[in-house]
Amino acid sequence: MRKQKQSVSVKIKVGLSGSSGRMGGAVKELIGKRNSGFVLVEQAPPLKAFDGWNKQRVEGVIDFSSPELFKMALRWSLENKKPFVSGTTALGVSHKKLLALASHKIPVFYEENMSWGIWQIKRWINNVSEQPCDILLEDIHHKNKKDKPSGTALKLQKHFPSFARKKLKIKSIRKGREFGTHRIYFKSSEEVVLVEHRALSRLLFAEGALRALKWLVKKPPGLYSFEDLYMK
Ligand SMILES: NC(=O)c1ccc[n+]([C@@H]2O[C@H](COP(=O)([O-])OP(=O)(O)OC[C@H]3O[C@@H](n4cnc5c(N)ncnc54)[C@H](OP(=O)(O)O)[C@@H]3O)[C@@H](O)[C@H]2O)c1
Structure with a gap:
């Protein structure tokens, strides 16, 4: 009997925070391309969407949202030990502290500009x-x-x-x-x-975030940026 070829999925499974926004749309567009290497498995908003996110399915979280949704997405990533990439801006000192604290337990990547x-x-x-x-x-x-x-x-x-x-x-x-x-x-x-x-398109920033996540899923806990991705 001929052996059936097994197709092994190596796509990174993404939970997307800010999925209904302009940047969320750009991330979805790139993920949806053939051979993107990613698949979208969970989305937020609404805020309560995180209660239903499946820990077994998500391999990493990308967040382009607002300080409120950012906080929820970071909390979910920390509680479920998932790598977290965020490009959300206008974060206050308290939000930056949360990023630093989380980075003791999970890999965290933050950049105000992903280009x-x-x-x-x-x-x-x-x-x-x-x-x-x-x-x-x-x-x-x-x-x-x-x-x-x-x-x-x-x-x-x-x-x-x-x-x-x-x-x-x-x-x-x-x-x-x-x-x-x-x-x-x-x-x-x-x-x-x-x-x-x-910037000629939002896809530029989405591409930076996906590149960061692909790199981040192999990293130990820590707070990372492009400095680490490009220089080390
Ligand atoms: N780092 C970079 O390279 C880069 C590049 C571009 C933009 N950004 C930043 O990325 C962030 C998003 O930008 P955008 O242009 O995509 O903004 P946007 O179009 O306003 O989208 C914001 C997203 O967050 C959700 N959201 C915001 N507050 C929420 C809340 N309280 N509860 C539930 N959902 C909430 C919105 O949901 P609704 O649709 O329900 O409102 C939407 O999905 C901004 O901080 C922007 O400055 C960063």
Whole structure:
């Protein structure tokens, strides 16, 4: 008798927090592509959806939501010992503390901006040398974005050396359907340097989160970011 070929699924089973949102839609679109390597098994909202999530099915959680839903998703991941990836912005100090506490027990990945390009810019501005010039950081996003300045703008600000941070000005613009543009101008009377990052699609951020989860499922408990994924 001919042996039947066994198809072994190696897809990572994802629980998605913020599934009805714009980013949730982008994550679902990528997961749904052939050979994505992921399958969606649980979704939230509503908040109470977590009570019904099946611990045996979910292998990792991705969260792009709001501080409230983020908290529920993190709690579920911690209680059920699942890797947790979040890109939710506007988190307060207390939320960041929860991430740090959870990372003692589960692998946690957090990035305000899941794009490779922004990560490259962070590395560059880390090394900016002292220069008498004005520094302006522009953050341009769609009109429904809730936080202002963007999480990315605040994160970029932290990456400047302290002399530059002191003179840095942030200007936030909310208009139309912009997925996210960040521009940094260094201006003196003799020269202008402009660094620009433009997200052309939300799929960019969804892709970063899926890449992070694929990497994270093999990691021990800890608090990770792109620094760890790309550099170590
Ligand atoms: N890290 C990155 O690269 C990156 C990139 C883009 C966006 N973001 C961030 O990702 C987050 C989501 O962005 P988005 O544009 O997808 O936002 P959105 O369209 O407003 O979606 C938010 C999602 O969270 C759910 N939600 C929010 N508060 C809730 C609550 N109290 N109870 C139940 N469900 C709740 C919403 O459910 P309903 O549909 O029921 O409202 C929806 O599913 C934001 O923080 C944004 O800044 C991060």
